Amino acid sequence: MKKLTINDSTTSWQLADKIREISGENINTCMQCGTCSAVCPMFQQSGSPPRLVMALAQLGLEDQLADQRIYKVCASCLYCGVRCPRGIDVPRVMEALRQITLRQNIDMIHPAQIPEADMRELPTIALVAAFRKLTA
Ligand code: SF4
Ligand code: SF4
Structure with missing residues (x-):
């Protein structure tokens, strides 16, 4: 980083x-x-x-x-x-x-690096909130 x-x-x-x-x-x-x-x-x-x-x-x-x-x-x-x-x-x-x-x-999370299982399990709102908070 x-x-x-x-x-x-x-x-x-x-x-x-x-x-x-x-x-x-x-x-x-x-x-x-x-x-x-x-x-x-x-x-x-x-x-x-x-x-x-x-x-x-x-x-x-x-x-x-x-x-x-x-x-x-x-x-x-x-x-x-x-x-x-x-x-x-x-x-x-x-x-x-x-x-x-x-x-x-600088992005602090990268969507492509989120494990597939997590993408399936996590609530959409959590993912959207994380992208808004942690990506430039
Ligand atoms: S706001 Fe809460 S989570 Fe954030 S650093 Fe302070 S105690 Fe830790
Ligand atoms: S509680 Fe306040 S004074 Fe104590 S280490 Fe944390 S920021 Fe510093």
């Missing part, structure tokens, strides 16, 4: 600024307490803790950030944002990272 770059020489503060511009949230106030990871229902499934995403975004580590799955599978349940002691609306940060990815024309 491509980097989560804004331009060819993205710095950590540029990435943080872009996230703030899209989400309205200041990721630099995150103190890495891990509460968001502890309450996230998608953490186990994705193997990708929200706390780590916040740290990588703060540091501008785009390659490692692009490898994280949580902002691609985030269910927008809002639990992490409600529990964050720093008042960061974490779901909005996940949404901003998804938007930054899609704006680079």
Whole structure:
């Protein structure tokens, strides 16, 4: 997957600024307490803790950030944002990272790669929602 770059020489503060511009949230106030990871229902499934995403975004580590799955599978349940002691609306940060990815024309799911059995079993509305959320 491509980097989560804004331009060819993205710095950590540029990435943080872009996230703030899209989400309205200041990721630099995150103190890495891990509460968001502890309450996230998608953490186990994705193997990708929200706390780590916040740290990588703060540091501008785009390659490692692009490898994280949580902002691609985030269910927008809002639990992490409600529990964050720093008042960061974490779901909005996940949404901003998804938007930054899609704006680079990067698809996060590929219809041809969805197993045939899943295509038969999944409700149409789920597939449509996934395509709308995860394709550029
Ligand atoms: S709960 Fe808030 S302060 Fe704690 S790690 Fe998550 S984003 Fe950072
Ligand atoms: S909004 Fe997303 S990142 Fe936050 S707890 Fe829910 S699934 Fe996890």
